[in-house]
Amino acid sequence: MAKVPVEFTLNGLETAEFVESGTTLLNALRDKIGDTSPKGGCHQGTCGACSVIIDGELRLSCLTLAETCGGADIKTTAGLAEGGVLHPLQRAFLDAFATQCGFCTPGMIMAAKVLLDRTPNPSREDVVEALSGNICRCTGYEPIIQAVLTAARANSQNAA
Amino acid sequence: MAIRRGRGVAAINYPTGMNLGGDPTQALVHSTPTGNFMVTLSSVDLGQGMKQIMAQICAETIGVPTDRVIIDTADTDTGPHCMGTFASRGTHRAGNAVIQAAKEARQVMLEVAAEELEVNASDLETDGQGNIQVKGAPQKSISIFDVALSAHFKRGRSISGRGMFLIPRSYPEKETGAMKPSTCYAHACTVAEVEVDDETGEVTVLTVKNVFEIGRALNPKMVEQQLVGGSWMGISHALYETTEPYYPNRDHGGTDFNQYLMPGPGDLAQTEIIVLERPSADGPFGAKGPGEMCANPQIPAVANAVFDAVGVRIDTLPITPERILRALKAQAAG
Ligand code: FES
Numbered sequence: 010m011a012k013v014p015v016e017f018t019l020n021g022l023e024t025a026e027f028v029e030s031g032t033t034l035l036n037a038l039r040d041k042i043g044d045t046s047p048k049g050g051c052h053q054g055t056c057g058a059c060s061v062i063i064d065g066e067l068r069l070s071c072l073t074l075a076e077t078c079g080g081a082d083i084k085t086t087a088g089l090a091e092g093g094v095l096h097p098l099q100r101a102f103l104d105a106f107a108t109q110c111g112f113c114t115p116g117m118i119m120a121a122k123v124l125l126d127r128t129p130n131p132s133r134e135d136v137v138e139a140l141s142g143n144i145c146r147c148t149g150y151e152p153i154i155q156a157v158l159t160a161a162r163a164n165s166q167n168a169a
Numbered sequence: 170m171a172i173r174r175g176r177g178v179a180a181i182n183y184p185t186g187m188n189l190g191g192d193p194t195q196a197l198v199h200s201t202p203t204g205n206f207m208v209t210l211s212s213v214d215l216g217q218g219m220k221q222i223m224a225q226i227c228a229e230t231i232g233v234p235t236d237r238v239i240i241d242t243a244d245t246d247t248g249p250h251c252m253g254t255f256a257s258r259g260t261h262r263a264g265n266a267v268i269q270a271a272k273e274a275r276q277v278m279l280e281v282a283a284e285e286l287e288v289n290a291s292d293l294e295t296d297g298q299g300n301i302q303v304k305g306a307p308q309k310s311i312s313i314f315d316v317a318l319s320a321h322f323k324r325g326r327s328i329s330g331r332g333m334f335l336i337p338r339s340y341p342e343k344e345t346g347a348m349k350p351s352t353c354y355a356h357a358c359t360v361a362e363v364e365v366d367d368e369t370g371e372v373t374v375l376t377v378k379n380v381f382e383i384g385r386a387l388n389p390k391m392v393e394q395q396l397v398g399g400s401w402m403g404i405s406h407a408l409y410e411t412t413e414p415y416y417p418n419r420d421h422g423g424t425d426f427n428q429y430l431m432p433g434p435g436d437l438a439q440t441e442i443i444v445l446e447r448p449s450a451d452g453p454f455g456a457k458g459p460g461e462m463c464a465n466p467q468i469p470a471v472a473n474a475v476f477d478a479v480g481v482r483i484d485t486l487p488i489t490p491e492r493i494l495r496a497l498k499a500q501a502a503g
């Protein structure tokens with residue numbers, strides 16, 4: 010099958026790849042580019058494990074075709090840490106024991122990041138709403154909700 | 170037609186491991202040239218934290234900091250034999266095997282240190298910080314780093330150990346049928362409060378209060394994390410999850426997350442967890458297996474709470490609105 014060139018920015022880096030037409034962004038990221046932080050849980054838009062941020066919006070990379078991402082600004086959990094220092098959300102997930110097998114974690118963190126970017130001081134209901142598209146088998150969600158609230162508090166303290 | 174409240178209680182005892190022809194796990198421990206310790210296992214970490222617990226157990230036994238231990242669970246083809254990570258057996262079975270292997274490795278380590286320090290191995294102790302010293306004379310000491318170098322390059326010894334833990338197969342007694350199918354029971358009790366809408370059959374779990382008796386909690390935060398997630402999973406089993414809603418008929422079986430239901434972050438019950446630690450006699454440092462047990466007592470507790478609320482006994486899982494409404498209808502028909 011003919012390959013299609015696609016160029017986008019991934020976690021701040023110019024990235025170019027040839028993909029087969031119809032390749033999902035999830036498969037392009039994981040199998041071609043080597044960013045395995047988005048996970049493939051269902052490949053049909055029902056689990057949220059593959060969530061990434063495209064031009065500031067939360068997107069399911071399993072339902073996004075790579076060839077539609079030309080020129081886009083894509084962020085994944087792999088790009089969150091800066092200079093070896095974990096992002097406040099990553100720190101909070103660790104401290105709150107909000108991850109067990111970790112399969113849902115990158116998707117949860119992406120969803121939480123989009124929430125905190127827009128709503129720096131979310132209510133518990135805001136957090137629940139923002140995470141409602143993401144499935145977790147292990148944690149019972151409560152530690153994840155607490156981690157997001159803690160990260161929000163840490164952010165606002167740093168800003169103050 | 171009304172929203173009715175009910176409260177249910179359930180208690181369980183739950184075995185660790187199983188006994189279908191014996192239940193073995195093996196472990197190997199060896200030191201690297203720089204005095205780190207490698208534990209080789211075939212037991213798999215599914216995310217429950219087995220690697221962390223095995224590192225703690227090995228470190229405690231050898232007498233080094235936990236970060237000096239590396240756990241390799243990579244390959245069930247080439248690693249020492251393990252029956253697997255299931256039946257809440259990981260910590261108990263593999264942990265006991267790791268203790269035995271680590272003890273043997275510690276003994277070799279002390280012997281090499283004794284040769285270096287020109288003392289008896291029985292006069293030595295570890296300081297837990299990575300050094301070996303003479304009991305009562307800590308100024309006479311050697312780092313485990315130097316002991317490992319000496320073993321590898323000077324004395325030609327392998328600081329290593331083999332561990333094996335086996336619960337042997339138990340056969341039923343011919344006369345009585347009595348046998349010991351499992352060992353080392355953990356216990357739990359749950360009280361669940363629910364609201365049942367007797368018009369729609371919908372159940373809302375308001376609170377779940379759990380007490381778990383799990384032996385010694387080797388890593389209390391990880392135990393808590395597993396119990397919180399398990400409690401949620403128990404409610405999920407009670408009210409939502411099934412692959413075969415009309416079992417044994419396969420019709421309408423869930424094939425993806427659209428149909429295989431689980432409660433999301435918006436459906437959480439207020440959850441309380443209390444941990445009782447009563448160290449077990451045969452567990453590593455007194456541990457039992459809290460893994461599967463933690464998702465069980467919620468199920469009968471919720472069923473009992475539904476009975477308390479609307480007076481119908483649902484004995485098929487999950488307790489769906491449909492099942493409740495059918496039972497209410499049958500009850501009304503007398
Ligand atoms: S893999 Fe994309 S939503 Fe499940």
Ligand code: FES
Pocket residue numbers: 107108109110111112113114144145146147148216
């Ligand atoms: S931590 Fe395992 S799925 Fe969320």
